[in-house]
Amino acid sequence: MAPTLLELTASIVSSHASMSEMSSEELLQEIQKVYSSLQKLEGTMPEQIEPPEAKGPSVSFKKAFQSDQVFCMICGKGGMKTLTRHLGRVHNMKPGEYRKQFGIPRSQALTAKNFSEARRQMAQDRGLAENLAKAREIRASKLKSRKSQPEKPAKAGRASSKKKKS
Structure with missing residues (x-):
């Protein structure tokens, strides 16, 4: 599910506020700016952006x-x-x-x-x-050289030590 504008605004402003000190008044202004910017983007984005496959090459x-x-x-x-x-x-x-x-x-x-x-x-x-x-x-x-050397057999010491403990 896509996040709402309010959730996106909260995320953006909290990230910004965590990196710089803000008074409560600055924080409120920042929330308003970000929310209004996101509203504008949401309203204009689908009309402005076309998928790249729909366009031909811009340069030969x-x-x-x-x-x-x-x-x-x-x-x-x-x-x-x-x-x-x-x-x-x-x-x-x-x-x-x-x-x-x-x-x-x-x-x-x-x-x-x-x-x-x-x-x-x-x-x-x-x-x-x-x-x-x-x-x-x-x-x-x-x-x-590795292929020409015979493979080393598995160590028998481990298997025998397990049997002794039993």
Whole structure:
């Protein structure tokens, strides 16, 4: 069951009051402000908000993915290097949902091309690929050595100590 405006107001004001000192007069004013704001929001929200599926892209695919920046195809916001954080915070959406909504192929990165290239170059300069390959070799050799060793039998000491207590 959805909370009423009064319950929401009480929750918001109590949270605010717990973080800052308020006189009784300030508290009453805060309750009135929050309640009236929630009433306004309740009256205007359904008309203003449309589900994102109902709208087409606000930006074309070609404009959305440029070499130096990316634009959000939902709201048109640009100047970003990557879309993942924006999608999660602003639109409460995962990258897979975004790709599905606009038909973006998996091969298309949700980052600016220059940003991806810079990160790739940095990783190569630091030798991260070589380090990863070495770590995989070490792990594979450890797994092989474990498989080649016979399994150790379960300790008999525990079972025999239980029998002695009985």
